[in-house]
Structure formats: C-alpha cells, structure tokens
Amino acid sequence: MSIRLYVGNLPEAVVRQELEDIFLPSDDIVSLKLITDRKTGKCRGFGFLTVTTDEAADQFIEKFNGHPFKEGSLRIELAQPKTVKPESLTPEVASATPAPT
Known part of the structure; x- marks a missing residue:
C-alpha cells in the first residue's frame, strides 16, 4: 500500500528536478x-x-519536515484525502449524495 505525503512551502520558481535531487536517493519513493x-x-x-x-x-516526515529549501523550509505531512465539493457534482450525483445531518 502506498502512502501519499503533502510537500508544502515550495517557492514559485521550483522545478521538479530540484525536489528529485533531494528525495530520490531513496528507494521508497513511488x-x-x-x-x-x-x-x-x-x-x-x-x-x-x-x-x-x-x-x-x-x-x-521526520527527515524532511523543516528541511531548509531555497528561501524557506519544507513542510512534509500526510496528505489529506481529496474532498469533492457538492456544488461541483453533476445533478445526478448531487441528488444521490445524502445531506449532512
């Protein structure tokens, strides 16, 4: 089972290769x-x-959360499941979704 991690606090000018250089020495990355x-x-x-x-x-998380990167420091944590906003659902799906109680 794979685990998804959130990587935050990245500057606009970052490119994927810079992050790969930090993370990819590990065999655990999917x-x-x-x-x-x-x-x-x-x-x-x-x-x-x-x-x-x-x-x-x-x-x-232990190794890279707070790791210095460019002008700031990386924020690494478990990613939260993606939630779907009810207004973005199609009418058929929205009507089948039970209302919160």
Missing part, C-alpha cells in the same frame, strides 16, 4: 508530483510525494 498553475506553469506552492510504506512515510 512518485513525485509538483502542482503547477495552468496559466503560468509556475509552482502553486505544494506537491505530493508517494512512498511505499507507512514506515517510509514516517521517515520522510
């Missing part, structure tokens, strides 16, 4: 995704790192 703005192509300040195990996730 993927690295940098989130960019569609119009400008610049980093939106965060990305996601997928690792192989819970132990690897804990090690990455």
Whole structure:
C-alpha cells in the first residue's frame, strides 16, 4: 500500500528536478508530483510525494519536515484525502449524495 505525503512551502520558481535531487536517493519513493498553475506553469506552492510504506512515510516526515529549501523550509505531512465539493457534482450525483445531518 502506498502512502501519499503533502510537500508544502515550495517557492514559485521550483522545478521538479530540484525536489528529485533531494528525495530520490531513496528507494521508497513511488512518485513525485509538483502542482503547477495552468496559466503560468509556475509552482502553486505544494506537491505530493508517494512512498511505499507507512514506515517510509514516517521517515520522510521526520527527515524532511523543516528541511531548509531555497528561501524557506519544507513542510512534509500526510496528505489529506481529496474532498469533492457538492456544488461541483453533476445533478445526478448531487441528488444521490445524502445531506449532512
């Protein structure tokens, strides 16, 4: 089972290769995704790192959370599940979704 980590506090000018240079010496990494703005192509300040195990996730958080990077320091934590806003659902799906109580 793979574990997804949030990588935050990234500057706009970061490129994927810079993060790969920091993280990829590890064999536990499955993927690295940098989130960019569609119009400008610049980093939106965060990305996601997928690792192989819970132990690897804990090690990455311990090792890299607060790690100096460019002008700031990296923020590494477990990624939260993606939530879907009800207004973004199609009418058929929205009507099938139970209202919160």
